[in-house]
Amino acid sequence: MRHSDKKTLRNHIQDWWNNSYQARHLIHMFARAIVNSFHVWICLIGLTLSSMPLWHKVGQNSPVNEVLPSIGNTILIAGVIGAFMRFVSTTKFMRQEFANIMYSKDFLSKPKNFDWALNNLIEASVERYMPAIRRHLKIDHLKENLPQRPDLVxxxxxxxxxxxxxxxxxxxxxxxxxxxxxxxxxxxxxxxxxxxxxxxxxxxxxxxxxxxxxxxxxxxxxxxxxxxxxxxxxxxxxxxxxxxxxxxxxxxxxxxxxxxxxxxxxxxxxxxxxxxxxxxxxxxxxxxxxxxxxxxxxxxxxxxxxxxxxxxxxxxxxxxxxxxxxxxxxxxxxxxxxxxxxxxxxxxxxxxxxxxxxxxxxxxxxxxxxxx
Missing domain, CATH: 2.60.40 (Immunoglobulin-like)
Structure with missing residues (x-):
């Protein structure tokens, strides 16, 4: 992606964040999904069992002193892996929600957002199917048949x-x-x-x-x-x-x-x-x-x-x-x-x-x- 495209995308996301309650709501849902996940609690239990000084009071040769840290480490690793998988699945959901919003009617109703999305769509289509005409194609010509202002029908x-x-x-x-x-x-x-x-x-x-x-x-x-x-x-x-x-x-x-x-x-x-x-x-x-x-x-x-x-x-x-x-x-x-x-x-x-x-x-x- 070109630097100008990245900058444009950042500007659109910033405008969207400042003006959209739905964006902040999605971030809140994302945080809650991670915190409320039982994998987090598993990690905490495993960490507690691994570092808890209780078994240091037990004799050095006590089996408890050897078993509990092992169990704690195992639980901690399982919790981390589970939390990571949960994060991946939640991230996919978030990406889908971001895509839905970026191409929603509300977002595209603004002229600059519509032009940005349409230009990207046309450029991607031309790049994929007809790259030979990339330098000669005028996007404004393709937009002539699209409603761009109120008019009679x-x-x-x-x-x-x-x-x-x-x-x-x-x-x-x-x-x-x-x-x-x-x-x-x-x-x-x-x-x-x-x-x-x-x-x-x-x-x-x-x-x-x-x-x-x-x-x-x-x-x-x-x-x-x-x-x-x-x-x-x-x-x-x-x-x-x-x-x-x-x-x-x-x-x-x-x-x-x-x-x-x-x-x-x-x-x-x-x-x-x-x-x-x-x-x-x-x-x-x-x-x-x-x-x-x-x-x-x-x-x-x-x-x-x-x-x-x-x-x-x-x-x-x-x-x-x-x-x-x-x-x-x-x-x-x-x-x-x-x-x-x-x-x-x-x-x-x-x-x-x-x-x-x-x-x-x-x-x-x-x-x-x-x-x-």
Whole structure:
């Protein structure tokens, strides 16, 4: 162990000793276990028999003068050995108790204690299994998915896309997106839900707009609170930027509803990508299109397992996908769009193959790509 590690360990034990009644209680128990042990009393009896001057008054040739010291020495040795074994077993118990405390929730609830324990755990794991990456591994990167500060968790998150043609000759799709999420705050915890959407400005007649934005609570009476007026629109470098911020607080569950009109141009970005900014539970995504010539292909993004199709069929014009586990930050999904008969300008590669992203061939190519 390095000197710095020993010093850090001593500091943690010192803090733990100064602030923990349980530590002093364990030391007290340890002392009592030794003193109250019958091995100690055996040692005292043996010592008494070995050194007691009583038998010196007996004649030199008395057998008592020879037997009693021998018995005393034997008892003393047995007591010492027994006490030593008792000490070993008690020390193992103490070490276990120290380990339990050092990795207990109370101890790790302090940020510096948590960082110390996590760093040691990661270093030990890397040293044992992958020492080659020891110098290149950034521990902060591994901690990104661990809760390090109070934050909101979406209990439910549902997105629905109703897709139709906005302009078939231009290959532009109109998406009527509906999003509903629920989030719970406790102990008067306050949080903010921030939204930012950036997309290329397609010109007049294709207006991105949030048409509905409401906030409600499970125990509130009356209609939901309209937040549409708090949405901000900004044009920047040929893009349209849409943002809003909603604050939530109180010991209750909040429900946010958003309905938005957005567009997809098949020869520019024939897909939508969603990446979670917070932990999510019960994430569902629905895709609906009344036109048979528009299809979508759904693929998981960064997840350890695939979304499950619970309605319709993927790579068609109608499907619903569900992620049954916890969706981590940075994980999400991608939906690729295509027209059954390409409406965009075809692009050919050097071999003369159609590489238009608005075609069924492109959808097949996307379907064969591994999930990111």
């Amino acid at each position: 979406y209990k439910t998150y549902h997105q629905n896309f109703d897709v139709t043609w906005a302009s078939k000759p231009l290959g532009i799709l109109e998406l009527d997106e509906t999003m509903d999420l629920s989030v719970e705050t406790v102990r008067n915890h306050k949080g903010t839900i921030e939204y930012k959407y950036v997309a290329p400005d397609l010109g007049q007649g294709f207006e991105y707009k949030i048409e509905e934005l409401t906030l409600s609570h499970t125990d509130m009476e009356g209609p939901a609170i309209d937040k549409t007026s708090e949405v901000k629109y900004q044009e920047k470098d040929g893009d349209i930027e849409i943002t809003y911020v909603i604050e939530v607080s109180g010991d209750q569950e909040h429900i946010i509803h958003r309905r938005m009109k957005r567009y997809v141009k098949l020869d520019q970005e024939p897909y939508i990508i969603y990446s979670a900014l917070r932990y999510q539970l019960k994430t569902t995504v629905s895709f609906n299109c009344e036109h048979d010539d528009i299809k979508g292909y759904f693929t998981s993004l960064g997840t350890d397992r695939e979304f499950k199709t619970i309605g319709g069929k993927n790579k068609t014009n109608k499907f619903t996908e569900l992620y049954q586990k916890l969706l981590m930050k940075g994980q999400g999904y991608t939906i690729y769009f295509c027209a059954a008969q390409p409406q965009t300008v075809e692009k050919t590669d050097a071999d003369g193959h159609d590489s238009s992203l608005g075609s069924d061939a492109a959808l097949d190519e996307a379907a064969n790509q591994p999930s990111r």
